[in-house]
Amino acid sequence: QQQVKQSPQSLIVQKGGISIINCAYENTAFDYFPWYQQFPGKGPALLIAIRPDVSEKKEGRFTISFNKSAKQFSLHIMDSQPGDSATYFCAASPRSGGSYIPTFGRGTSLIVHP
């Protein structure tokens, strides 16, 4: 059972364009929603995260939009750059035993053409 559904599987955009990745979840116990960026041969690195009491969070060119009623959240990358080419994972965590155990989506491979 896939608890976090992510789309699209792959995405190609031109430099300067907007990249949009969408995720949906089922478990209403999730209360922390991070996005991770992974380059080949590296581990995932936290990019930006949001909690459900906020509908939007922006950090530089990266914005998370969160729709609690629809149980959906998305990552927008503005002014996409070739250096943004990587795999992006959304994740969701319930609070468990004093920590947050992320459940990951299947990932989106982003290619930004120069």
Added chain:
Amino acid sequence: GAGVSQSPRYKVAKRGQDVALRCDPISGHVSLFWYQQALGQGPEFLTYFQNEAQLDKSGLPSDRFFAERPEGSVSTLKIQRTQQEDSAVYLCASSLGEVNTEAFFGQGTRLTVV
């Protein structure tokens, strides 16, 4: 070190061989997670420690998989009688736990079972 360190980076094992994968978390991090990442997929949760206590091992795929963190710092993931389907990247992550939710990942150990 400054980050999560995993060793070895690469491991080739013959089917049936036992392997041990090591994770050195960030100093002072209470929580430690192990994930399995198949090629082109998102990380799948294996197990979670809070200090030396293994609080969740629901993701371990079989009783051939065993993890420990005896002193609440370094952790070892052991796979007995490896099978070809065990081939994947094994990721370790750590976090401060209740104080800070961000999980920091190591670069992973790529296990290939031949």
